[in-house]
Amino acid sequence: MGQNHEFFELKDKILYLKGKWVVENTKGIQKKISDFVGFERVDISLVDEIDTFGGLLILQNFDKSKLSGKNEKVESVLELVLNNLAKIPKVKKKSLLLRFSNYLEKKLKDYLFFLNFIGKSTIDFISKISDFEFRTFIKDIQNMGVGAIGIVGVLSFLIGLVIAYQSAAQLRQFGANIFIVDLVSISIVRELGPLIVAIIVSGRSASSYTATLGLMKVQEEVDTLDTMGVSPYTLLVLPRILSLFIVMPLLIVFADIIGIFGGMIISNLILGVNYAEFLDRASRVVTIKSFLSGIVKGPVFGIVIALIGTSEGFKVEQKAESIGTHVTASVVKSIFSVIVIDAIFSVIYRWLKI
Amino acid sequence: MVKDIIISVRNLQSAYNERIIHQNLNLDVYKGEILAIIGGSGSGKTTLLKELILLKEPKQGDIIIDGINIKQLSFKQKQAIKNKIGVMFQSAALFSSLSVGENIVYVIKKRYNIDDETAKNMAMLKIKISDLDEDVYWLYPSELSGGMKKKAALARALAVDPKILFLDEPVSGLDPISADEFDKTIKKLVELLGISVIMITHDLSSLLIADRVAIIANKTIIFCDTPDKIHTVDDAWVKELFMGERGKRFLDGNKA
Numbered sequence: 005m006g007q008n009h010e011f012f013e014l015k016d017k018i019l020y021l022k023g024k025w026v027v028e029n030t031k032g033i034q035k036k037i038s039d040f041v042g043f044e045r046v047d048i049s050l051v052d053e054i055d056t057f058g059g060l061l062i063l064q065n066f067d068k069s070k071l072s073g074k075n076e077k078v079e080s081v082l083e084l085v086l087n088n089l090a091k092i093p094k095v096k097k098k099s100l101l102l103r104f105s106n107y108l109e110k111k112l113k114d115y116l117f118f119l120n121f122i123g124k125s126t127i128d129f130i131s132k133i134s135d136f137e138f139r140t141f142i143k144d145i146q147n148m149g150v151g152a153i154g155i156v157g158v159l160s161f162l163i164g165l166v167i168a169y170q171s172a173a174q175l176r177q178f179g180a181n182i183f184i185v186d187l188v189s190i191s192i193v194r195e196l197g198p199l200i201v202a203i204i205v206s207g208r209s210a211s212s213y214t215a216t217l218g219l220m221k222v223q224e225e226v227d228t229l230d231t232m233g234v235s236p237y238t239l240l241v242l243p244r245i246l247s248l249f250i251v252m253p254l255l256i257v258f259a260d261i262i263g264i265f266g267g268m269i270i271s272n273l274i275l276g277v278n279y280a281e282f283l284d285r286a287s288r289v290v291t292i293k294s295f296l297s298g299i300v301k302g303p304v305f306g307i308v309i310a311l312i313g314t315s316e317g318f319k320v321e322q323k324a325e326s327i328g329t330h331v332t333a334s335v336v337k338s339i340f341s342v343i344v345i346d347a348i349f350s351v352i353y354r355w356l357k358i
Numbered sequence: 359m360v361k362d363i364i365i366s367v368r369n370l371q372s373a374y375n376e377r378i379i380h381q382n383l384n385l386d387v388y389k390g391e392i393l394a395i396i397g398g399s400g401s402g403k404t405t406l407l408k409e410l411i412l413l414k415e416p417k418q419g420d421i422i423i424d425g426i427n428i429k430q431l432s433f434k435q436k437q438a439i440k441n442k443i444g445v446m447f448q449s450a451a452l453f454s455s456l457s458v459g460e461n462i463v464y465v466i467k468k469r470y471n472i473d474d475e476t477a478k479n480m481a482m483l484k485i486k487i488s489d490l491d492e493d494v495y496w497l498y499p500s501e502l503s504g505g506m507k508k509k510a511a512l513a514r515a516l517a518v519d520p521k522i523l524f525l526d527e528p529v530s531g532l533d534p535i536s537a538d539e540f541d542k543t544i545k546k547l548v549e550l551l552g553i554s555v556i557m558i559t560h561d562l563s564s565l566l567i568a569d570r571v572a573i574i575a576n577k578t579i580i581f582c583d584t585p586d587k588i589h590t591v592d593d594a595w596v597k598e599l600f601m602g603e604r605g606k607r608f609l610d611g612n613k614a
């Protein structure tokens with residue numbers, strides 16, 4: 005009495021292995037292997053083809069002392085597998101406490117890295133200013149300043165429209181139509197203009213800085229510069245800080261003008277405040293002080309966004325997802341910082357009674 | 359003994375846009391042999407390899423792998439051929455977001471529907487065969503040295519026991535001792551598993567494990583024979599290569 009199968013044959017208490025014991029048959033062999041019982045020896049002489057998958061199956065399922073039969077090919081593969089068998093090392097599960105402390109450590113290192121980055125940058129800006137490239141600076145003004153004009157214009161125009169539109173109904177109830185001018189122009193000039201610009205620049209520039217410097221870091225371009233004695237901080241970071249320092253206030257002025265223009269159109273359409281009236285009152289309510297109080301935020305936001313964008317770039321590691329992680333972090337951190345700094349400005353202004 | 363042919367290339371012409379890289383190139387690879395391909399930088403070795411592994415389409419000519427002409431194959435047929443092939447690229451090209459073990463498990467599971475446990479055990483086996491330590495299983499490519507990356511790339515190329523193994527400059531960046539060990543590992547695999555190896559190399563001592571050497575120059579294969587006949591080649595670049603100190607060492611080693 006015998007059992008017969010593509011890969012096995014049981015005859016006279018001997019299990020003959022046969023056919024192709026190769027990777028594509030692994031599943032088929034595994035399914036059948038436990039069906040055969042009651043054999044005393046395993047014969048390998050009928051195996052036509054074998055690779056390491058077949059070899060591993062044989063060694064895992066049969067006692068080596070039970071193997072018999074001559075088959076040079078099978079024997080050499082079995083030897084190869086046997087010589088290289090090893091257990092996968094266990095990964096230690098981390099306790100909750102350990103994971104929490106690792107998390108804190110990582111956050112702390114993050115801040116230290118940022119402080120270190122600022123320190124090194126400052127030193128290099130002073131001691132290695134000759135590495136500064138004017139070309140990079142001009143190109144960045146073009147990309148980050150001129151390139152942002154379109155989107156800044158569209159968004160601030162829309163914000164102007166929306167604010168005027170939302171306030172119109174309330175003001176009309178009190179017959180205080182003309183105060184639309186104060187509301188729109190002051191809020192845009194002092195708060196919304198700078199914030200819109202800062203958020204747009206965070207999204208456009210911080211992400212681009214991180215990706216650009218991150219790729220350079222991964223391809224060891226940054227290390228190469230370092231070994232050449234060229235400061236990566238002066239060459240790569242400084243032009244970007246300076247360009248945002250200059251570009252931000254200009255974009256804010258632009259956003260202020262377009263935003264107020266948007267408000268003016270709605271005021272005319274809904275509240276019947278004509279353009280001459282609007283401009284006349286606007287020029288009186290928007291004092292130089294309040295105008296400047298908005299503009300001054302620009303350079304500060306610019307420096308912070310550039311520092312965060314470039315420092316995140318320098319943190320990128322040699323992993324595909326690393327650039328993605330750090331670009332996200334750089335945008336989130338920039339926007340967060342901008343809003344926090346804006347709040348600090350409000351406190352200071354209040355204190356200075358501006 | 360008549361040797362079986364596993365790959366044959368006939369009248370191959372390849373080009374990037376208008377720039378011709380190969381013209382009228384012919385090549386046969388035998389089953390179970392190690393074929394080394396040498397040639398100057400930019401002579402088109404990697405390009406030939408890309409055509410052999412179905413990554414780039416030749417402009418003209420035929421490539422026959424294991425009896426099948428790769429022209430106009432269906433997606434499924436192409437996949438079947440790709441399953442027989444293991445490749446180790448010039449730059450290792452490990453997936454950076456997976457550990458070395460996971461890199462290999464991924465290849466095994468993508469190609470064959472094999473259970474986790476077996477796939478993991480196989481991955482560990484391939485790591486050991488490639489002469490790496492057990493702990494490497496959980497390390498990420500960014501945590502490996504250049505030479506370890508090469509070995510890990512070999513382990514991944516071996517993942518599903520390919521019939522044909524392609525190696526693009528496998529020992530560049532390895533120290534001479536590791537390079538010799540690498541060569542020995544390849545030789546051993548060929549003997550034990552009966553696979554065929556096509557190996558691009560700049561390292562003359564690697565030619566010692568080759569059964570035959572093909573030389574690419576002037577857009578074609580100008581020589582393809584056993585290493586001891588290389589001195590008969592009448593080509594300035596080849597003469598230069600084997601006249602120098604490194605070349606002499608190779609020829610001496612080959613006689614011994």
Ligand SMILES: Nc1ncnc2c1ncn2[C@@H]1O[C@H](COP(=O)(O)OP(=O)(O)OP(=O)(O)O)[C@@H](O)[C@H]1O
Pocket residue numbers: 374379397398399400401402403404405406
């Ligand atoms: N993607 C591509 N687009 C256009 N031309 C290419 C491309 N890849 C390679 N080439 C050109 O094809 C020629 C052959 O390149 P290939 O990479 O095959 O050389 P190689 O022999 O592998 O050189 P090396 O030893 O330096 O690796 C070179 O002249 C190269 O400029």
Ligand SMILES: [Mg+2]
Pocket residue numbers: 403404405448526
């Ligand atoms: Mg190449």
